[in-house]
Amino acid sequence: MSAPIKETAAVPAQRSVHKPSARSGQRPGEGIALNAFSHGFLALWALMIVLPLLWLVFSSFKTDTQIAGSAFGWPQNWTFDVFTRAWDKGIGDYFLNTVVVLAFSVPLTMLFGSMAAYVLARYEFWGNRLLYYFFVAGAMFPVFLALVPLFFMVKRLDMLNTYQGLILVYVAYSMPFTVFFMHAFFRTLPTAVFEAAILDGASHTRTFFQVMLPMAKPGLISVGIFNTLGQWNQFILPTVLMQPQSGDDPERYVLTQGLIQLQQQQGYASDLPVLFAGVTIAMIPMLVVYLSFQRQVQAGLTSATLK
């Protein structure tokens, strides 16, 4: 979740995307060859994206011998049996673990990140700038720098292989980016609104939750998407922190970890359709969320990177 941060001219997040007219015709004789060439390239890359994914989904309907035999055989095994098998083999648990962790880590990231960013952006106190740079600096360092001591820190807190341990670590590692992004956002909010709320007798806390936070909604959405995707796809932190510590410790692998686990197991057990079905199951929620909110996801991620 460490993202490089650079002050740069930000591209407005919610810019209405210019729609090129679908009917843009050709001026006769001009650039037709070039157009065919560029269309060819564009279509080729689109195929390169779609084909492997489709191929993988199709492969989950094949049998092991079919998979090993020829890459492009048509599946004969059109049952959803393999998906239930994959779910039972662990994907279900991994899925649930990820959802449990994210259900807490994302809201807490947003809450604590916004609180810190708000105070740093709108109140003057001794050490304000220092604290801000201290938060932002965290985004510059590779997570590998901290891994070894982090493992022992979590171990000392007796939180290895626990949900709360991973949640707290996710929140902490999402802090630099969230603070950085929300800080910029809170600075742009008008002071007049804040003063009006205070004059009306609202406390500072109440002003934050009922006035300022709702006004920062566009920023919250962008940084929320960024954090959700980042934490959902996180691999290195759970690899270090979510290993069963003893024989009777339950497996609390998250989805990314679980998929790799499944890959290693299926390599030996040679039940590849289960692995492919597992990947398909892991892919579907992302595909659904992306297709329903693709504009927000694209805008959110781009602005979150550029800020």
Added chain:
Amino acid sequence: MRKGQHRFVAGFLFIPVALYLIFVIWPYIQTFGYSLTDWKGQSQTFSFVGLDNYTALVQDDIFMGAIWHNILFLVFIPVITILLALFFAFMLNAGGRGRAGGVAGVAGSGFYKVVYFFPQVLSMAILAVLFGAVYRSDSGGMLNGLLVKLGLVDAGDPIEWLNEPDFVLWALILVVVWHGVGFYLVLFSAAMQSIPRDIYEAALIDGAGRAQSFFRITLPLLWDSVQTAWVYLGIAAMDMFILVSTMTSGEYGGGPDHASEVMSTVMMRNFLYYGKSGYACAMGVVMLLLTLIVSVVMLRATRRERVEF
């Protein structure tokens, strides 16, 4: 400051700062200390060994080879990704020529943007499994299957993409590029759309072709985004842990015969497999130094006069 404000500020900052200190800052600081010890991680006993870990690192051929591979990634991943993304972004935003003589993207650019971006929301773990299957070393792998169908590869003797020292790094680069192009395409598109269209139209009237308007107008005005992309991809190229550790052979990846080793895999192996925590910490410090150097060098190397518009 008004009364009560101090309490409010402190109250709001307490939990975020505490979490950040405990889980991020303190471990970062500790790493420097532990890198000077022979800590095995099993117990709290260790002794100070000075710079021994660092001298051992310099003599560690595997780690040195890993740095070299990271440098290769550092050169090729950003260059290929950015060039492709720029090309596609230009096609989608200014490649088509409207009937009115205006500047528009080619037909269907909305569709392409949706498709190209999709890999970005997939996790690296999914990518690892997907491309593990694509690169399978028998004719059941997608790539080999395709080449066999085209008659370029003998079905009895397919290519072992991930087990050939000559191919494995390129196979990994392809995965990263596949994953990243869509994202940078959208990033560059957003920047291109903020370029005033009259500039293009003026150039068009002056008789500029597509190539000219790209190199004379689009690229200079896009330089900020390119620079951001460059740094971002550079930092990704310093990591590469998931792909290498899961797709290549060996404990925490790096095979065949350390041909695809990167710094992060060597570090994780020393930490989790050999239990050499102090040594792994020294590697972490080296990774930090190199990452910082890379960021600074890339920012300086790509520095240009900013064009205002």
